Amino acid sequence: MRPVIVSPSACQQKPLRLRNTSRVCIIGGGPAGSFAALHLLKLAQEHGLRLEVLIFEPRDHSRPGRASCKGCAGILSANMVNSLSSLGLCLPREIIQAELRTYVLHVCGQVTSIEQPNPRRQILSVYRGAGPHRHQGEPLTSFDGYLLSQACAHGAQRIPSRVRSVEWEDGPVVKTARERYPADLAVLATGVNSHVPLSPAFGYRPPKTSVMVQDEIQRPANWPDYKVAGFFGQPFGLAFGALVPKGQYLNVSLLQRDPQADTIRHFYRAQNQALERFFSTPPESLCRCTACIAVGPAQVYFGDRWVAVGDAAVSRLYKDGIYSAFLTAGTAMRAAVESGIAREDFKRAYAPFCRRLASDNFYGKLLFDLSLHSMQNPLLARACIECIRLEANLDVSRRTFSRLMWGMVTGDESYQDLFWLVLKPQTMIQLGREMLRAATQRRG
Secondary structure (H helix, E strand, C coil): CCCCCCCCHHHCCCCCCCCCCCEEEEECCCHHHHHHHHHHHHHHHHCCCCCEEEEECCCCCCCCCCCCCCCCCCEECHHHHHHHHHHCCCCCHHHCCEECCEEEEEECCEEEEEECCCCCCCCEECCCCCCCCCCCCCCCCCHHHHHHHHHHHCCCEEECCCCCEEEECCCEEEECCCCEEECCEEEECCCCCCCCCECHHHCCECCCEEEEEEEEEECCCCCCCCEEEEEECCCCCEEEEEEEEECCEEEEEEEECCCCCCHHHHHHHHCHHHHCCCCCCCCCCCCCEEEEEECCCCCECEECCEEECHHHCCCCCCCCHHHHHHHHHHHHHHHHHHCCCCHHHHHHHCHHHHHHHHHHHHHHHHHHHHHHHHCCCHHHHHHHHHHHHHCCCCCHHHCHHHHHHHHHHHCCCCHHHHHHHHCCHHHHHHHHHHHHHHHHHHHC
16 A cells, blocks of 8 residues: 655645744764754854754764764765864864875785875875774764764754654654654654654655675784775676774774675685785674665655655665765755645755755766676776876876775765766776787787
């Protein structure tokens, strides 16, 4: 039976808008929820609105391990770092685990490095929670915890309870185990790794997901704290893997076509030659998990007096999810304050942005599929790596292959721009020339 999507607009004469004393309930206190609160409070102040903003978040961000973490690699793109100041935020030093400036790429036995093209664009690693489950000593400072504390400092109120359900009773009503909170606007910011509490009446249809395998290991003393190791193609079906420095640890993230229980073990075995100078034996796991990641947009992500933001709506494919949360939360809250909170308002002022992000992801899907197939071909992989090496002495603006790989591994550029960069005649000519040279050398 199809759900009946309720809507009050047909029986209300006044337009649906936020007014003084309106209550906004944000379900989820991760980056999407905290950004939604911060954007909303900033916009409300600019428009002379006094709002009651409640953030429902049961997690304790001071506890290491899964209790405070959402299974994320925890990388802040340059765009995200640069955007924090727009909300009056300055990231405390203790949150930053490393500044990432170099990616060492491993492809079919070939190795090369690419550097940050613009040193002024910082890419940082952080902990979403308080560190690995088996972390020793004082808990690490949580990025999510910092954002939530800032949202509360700017006027939001945290409700440390789990939302059991959100029902429609002449409007959204958020229900916990003991309390009920009627809302003028409900904001879904649960991501894709938590229970979705919206009742079927809202018609919410969540995004499609895939699985990212995560691990935390001790960072060897000879591993520079600014270098990320990136892996393509090996073991078979690995779309992308990365070892990211985070203070005394390394985060291991693997995007595998068909992840299995022993994906991590197969990865260490396949990359033994690349890792043996750092690890004499396979590294010990300190906090392993499999996390869902959104690989498509939600099909229904707003309606009268409710809207989804962050991964619950749409996110950048594979990369830059925290910045996607910032952008979707900001766009949705601006729509709510300046246009209204009816379905038609979100359709006009929020949906176009989400469609553009989903459209860019289409190009990202093409790029990663192309990469998965090409990086498992030794001849093609060798040609790609050689193209990157040959660009090392060129001006940054002429490093086509370096720009392409840097954009894919960091999310620092739109997928559409990168896709058309691949198809430029000079790109294809250079790649073909290096493939011919590699084939000649192999025959010789």
